[in-house]
Amino acid sequence: MEYPFFSEKDSVDVVNGRMADDINPRLKEVMTSLIKHLHAFAKDINLTQAEWEFAIDFLTRTGQICTKERQEFILLSDALGFSMLVDAINNRRPEGATENTVFGPFHVEGAPELPMGSKITLDGKGDTCLFEGRVLDLEGNPIAGARIDVWSDNSDGYYDVQQPDIQPKWNNRGVFVTGDDGRYSFIGIKPVSYPIPDDGPVGQMLAALGRHPYRPAHMHFMVVADGYQKLVTHTFVGEDKYITSDAVFGVKHSLVAPFEKLDGGEAQWRSEYDFVLVKNK
Amino acid sequence: MEYPFFSEKDSVDVVNGRMADDINPRLKEVMTSLIKHLHAFAKDINLTQAEWEFAIDFLTRTGQICTKERQEFILLSDALGFSMLVDAINNRRPEGATENTVFGPFHVEGAPELPMGSKITLDGKGDTCLFEGRVLDLEGNPIAGARIDVWSDNSDGYYDVQQPDIQPKWNNRGVFVTGDDGRYSFIGIKPVSYPIPDDGPVGQMLAALGRHPYRPAHMHFMVVADGYQKLVTHTFVGEDKYITSDAVFGVKHSLVAPFEKLDGGEAQWRSEYDFVLVKNK
Numbered sequence: 001m002e003y004p005f006f007s008e009k010d011s012v013d014v015v016n017g018r019m020a021d022d023i024n025p026r027l028k029e030v031m032t033s034l035i036k037h038l039h040a041f042a043k044d045i046n047l048t049q050a051e052w053e054f055a056i057d058f059l060t061r062t063g064q065i066c067t068k069e070r071q072e073f074i075l076l077s078d079a080l081g082f083s084m085l086v087d088a089i090n091n092r093r094p095e096g097a098t099e100n101t102v103f104g105p106f107h108v109e110g111a112p113e114l115p116m117g118s119k120i121t122l123d124g125k126g127d128t129c130l131f132e133g134r135v136l137d138l139e140g141n142p143i144a145g146a147r148i149d150v151w152s153d154n155s156d157g158y159y160d161v162q163q164p165d166i167q168p169k170w171n172n173r174g175v176f177v178t179g180d181d182g183r184y185s186f187i188g189i190k191p192v193s194y195p196i197p198d199d200g201p202v203g204q205m206l207a208a209l210g211r212h213p214y215r216p217a218h219m220h221f222m223v224v225a226d227g228y229q230k231l232v233t234h235t236f237v238g239e240d241k242y243i244t245s246d247a248v249f250g251v252k253h254s255l256v257a258p259f260e261k262l263d264g265g266e267a268q269w270r271s272e273y274d275f276v277l278v279k280n281k
Numbered sequence: 282m283e284y285p286f287f288s289e290k291d292s293v294d295v296v297n298g299r300m301a302d303d304i305n306p307r308l309k310e311v312m313t314s315l316i317k318h319l320h321a322f323a324k325d326i327n328l329t330q331a332e333w334e335f336a337i338d339f340l341t342r343t344g345q346i347c348t349k350e351r352q353e354f355i356l357l358s359d360a361l362g363f364s365m366l367v368d369a370i371n372n373r374r375p376e377g378a379t380e381n382t383v384f385g386p387f388h389v390e391g392a393p394e395l396p397m398g399s400k401i402t403l404d405g406k407g408d409t410c411l412f413e414g415r416v417l418d419l420e421g422n423p424i425a426g427a428r429i430d431v432w433s434d435n436s437d438g439y440y441d442v443q444q445p446d447i448q449p450k451w452n453n454r455g456v457f458v459t460g461d462d463g464r465y466s467f468i469g470i471k472p473v474s475y476p477i478p479d480d481g482p483v484g485q486m487l488a489a490l491g492r493h494p495y496r497p498a499h500m501h502f503m504v505v506a507d508g509y510q511k512l513v514t515h516t517f518v519g520e521d522k523y524i525t526s527d528a529v530f531g532v533k534h535s536l537v538a539p540f541e542k543l544d545g546g547e548a549q550w551r552s553e554y555d556f557v558l559v560k561n562k
Contacts, residue, residue: 006362006530008369014530015362020491027489033326035361037318042366045314052358052367059354063344073337073344080316081287081296085323086333088289208308210301249287249295 012039058201065200071105075202078102078248079211093229096138097278101233101250104220106159107151111173119187120174123167126155126189129259129269131235134182135223136276142182143277146225149175150186152218157194178225190259190269191217193242206247213247216240219257221275228277235273293320343482352386356483359383359529360492374510377419378559382514382531385501387440388432392454400468401455404448407436407470410540410550412516415463416504417557423463424558427506430456431467433499438475471540471550472498474523487528494528497521500538502556509558516554 006014016032041047062072077083083102091100114120121128135146151173153159160171176184198206198213206213218234234250235257236243243251257273287295297313322328343353358364364383372381395401402409416427432454434440441452457465479487479494487494499515515531516538517524524532538554 005525005533006365006369007533008366008373011362011366011369011530018490018492018526018530023489023491030326030328030332031490033322037322037325038361038363039366041314041318042363042370044318045311046370047311047367049367049371051311052364056352056354056358059340060344060347060352063341063354064347066341066345071337071341073340077333077337080319081292082319082323083333084287085289085292085320086328086330088287088292089323089327090330092289208304209299209312210304211299244286245299249292249299251286252288253286 008043012036015039058205062201070197070200072197072200072202074105075196075200076205078196079202079206081249084249087232091229091232093278094138096276098223098231098233098275099252099254100231101252101255102248103222103232104250106153106161107149107220107222108161108173111149111151111170111175113175113177114186116176116179116183117185117187118174118176120150120170120172121154121187121189122171123154126192127269128187128267129190129271130185130187130262130265130267131219131271131273132183132185133272133274135178135184135225136182136274137228138276138278142178142180143225143228144178144180144182146178146182146184146223146228146275146277147175148178148184148275149222149224150188151220152188152191153194155189155192157192187267188219190271191219191237193217193240196247211247212242212245214242214245215248216242216246216251218250219271223275223277225277227280229280231275231277233275235271289324293317296320339482339486346481351478351481353478353481353483355386356477356481357486359477360483360487362530365530368513372510372513374559375419377557379504379512379514379556380533380535381512382533382536383529384503384513385531387434387442388430388501388503389442389454392430392432392451392456394456394458395467397457397460397464398466398468399455399457401431401451401453402435402468402470403452404435407473408550409468409548410471410552411466411468411543411546411548412500412552412554413464413466414553414555416459416465416506417463417555418509419557419559423459423461424506424509425459425461425463427459427463427465427504427509427556427558428456429459429465429556430503430505431469432501433469433472434475436470436473438473468548469500471552472500472518474498474521477528492528493523493526495523495526496529497523497527497532499531500552504556504558506558508561510561512556512558514556516552 160167195213217237223231238256416424441448476494498518504512519537
C-alpha cells in the first residue's frame with residue numbers, strides 16, 4: 001500500500017495532509033502550525049503515556065471547573081503568558097505610544113459616567129489616590145472626547161463584582177470623557193495586590209511550578225477615542241512586592257506609574273500618567 | 282528597573298524564567314518545552330484576539346461535554362494524531378516486532394477467558410470470521426502463556442458497552458491464553474467501520490477541516506506475556522473504504538491483515554495474523 005500511514009517521523013505531514021483543500025484558508029494555516037508545534041513538543045520531551053494521561057485529566061478538570069463566573073482556561077492562558085503574548089502580537093505600537101496589557105476578567109460594561117475629579121471609591125476603605133493626566137496623540141496634542149473607563153479592586157483585594165453583597169455597586173469604577181485639554185482626573189484608592197483564583201487546576205499548576213498566584217497592585221484603564229486604536233492597559237504601583245513576578249505577566253516597564261504621598265488635600269496619594277494613543281490606520 | 286518584564290520577543294524566557302529552581306525537574310523540562318512551542322505557535326501565525334477567544338471557548342466546551350462515559354479531550358488528542366504520536370514515542374520497537382496502535386476507549390477489564398476456537402460474537406449479527414495465528418518472539422519461537430484480550434464492534438458499528446440494553450454482555454469480547462504452540466484462534470465477526478462521536482466540539486472541528494469521523498474496520502488485540510513488552514494493537518480490514526483516512530490515524534501498514542472469504546465451514550471469513558513480541562529490557 002502506497003498511502004503514507006502514520007509514523008512518529010511523518011506524524012505532522014500525515015495529520016496535516018488529511019485536511020481538505022477547500023476549507024477556510026486561515027483555519028488551515030492555524031491548524032497546520034498547531035499540529036507542527038504540538039507534535040514537536042511531544043517529540044522534544046518524549047512525552048510519556050502517564051504524562052499524556054495527566055494532561056488529559058488536567059484539561060478536563062480545567063474545563064469542568066468553568067462556570068459563568070469563572071473561566072479557568074483564560075486563567076491558564078494568563079498563567080502561561082499566552083494571554084499577554086496574544087495581546088502583544090495584536091497591539092504592536094510605535095515608540096512613545098502607551099503599551100497595552102491584558103484586559104482581565106473584571107471589567108463591567110455600563111459603569112457610570114462621572115464628572116472629572118469624581119470619587120469612584122465608595123466603600124471608604126483604603127488609601128485614597130488622585131489619578132490624573134492627559135490623553136494625547138503621538139505628537140503630544142490633547143485628544144478631546146476620549147472615553148476613559150477605569151476599574152480597580154478595593155483595599156481588601158476584591159473587585160465589586162466578586163463581592164456583590166459586601167461592596168457598593170460600581171465601587172472603584174467609573175467612566176470619564178476628556179474635554180479639549182485632554183485631561184482626566186478622579187479619586188480612587190491606591191490599589192493593592194491580590195491573588196488570581198488559585199483553588200483549581202491553575203492554582204495547582206502554579207504551586208507545582210513554585211510560583212505564587214499574586215498580581216501586583218494596578219489600576220485598569222480602557223481608553224477609546226474616535227480615530228484612534230483602543231488602549232487596554234493598567235498602571236502599576238512600582239513598589240509592590242510582586243511587581244517583578246505578576247502571576248499573569250501583565251507588567252511592562254512603561255506601565256509602572258509614580259505614586260506620590262500627598263500632605264493633606266483631598267487624597268492621600270497622587271498618580272499622574274499620560275496615555276498616548278495611536279491613530280487608526 | 283532592570284527586571285526583564287514581558288515582551289513579545291522575550292516571552293518564552295520571561296515565562297520559563299519564573300519557574301522556581303527546586304521544582305520537579307521533569308515537570309520543568311516538560312513545561313519549558315510546552316511554553317516554547319505554545320508561544321512559537323502564536324507568533325508563527327500571529328494569532329488574533331478573536332481566534333484566541335474561539336480557542337478558549339472550544340477548550341471550555343470540550344471540557345464541559347466530558348462525562349464518565351465520554352472523554353472529549355481524548356477524542357481531541359486522537360483526532361489531532363497526538364494520541365498516536367504518544368503511543369509511537371512510547372512503543373518504539375525493532376524491525377519484525379508487531380507495531381502498537383491506540384488503545385481506544387472501548388476496552389473493558391474482566392472479559393471471560395475462553396477455550397481456543399470459541400465464538401465471541403453473541404448477537405448473531407454480521408459475517409463470522411475465524412481469527413487465528415501465533416504469538417511469537419523476535420526469533421520466531423512460540424510464546425506460551427500469552428494472554429490475548431480481544432474486542433470489536435458488532436456489525437452495526439457499536440461496542441457492547443455503547444448498547445448495554447441491546448447487545449449481550451461481553452458481545453465480541455474474550456480472553457485467550459496460548460499453550461506451548463503459541464497459537465490462538467477464535468470466531469468473531471468481520472468488523473465494520475464506525476464513526477467516533479461527532480456531535481461535540483471535536484466533530485465540529487473535523488467538519489471544519491473537511492474530515493470525516495470514521496474509523497476503518499478493525500479488531501482490537503492486547504497481548505501480554507511474562508518477560509515481554511505489552512502489545513496494544515488492532516488488525517485492520519484492508520479493503521475498508523476508510524483504510525487510508527482513519528479519523529484517529531491508527532492504521533499502520535503492517536497492521537492491515539488478510540481477510541479471506543471461506544467456502545463453508547464454521548466461519549464465513551478467516552483472518553490470520555501472528556503477533557511478535559519484544560523481550561523486556
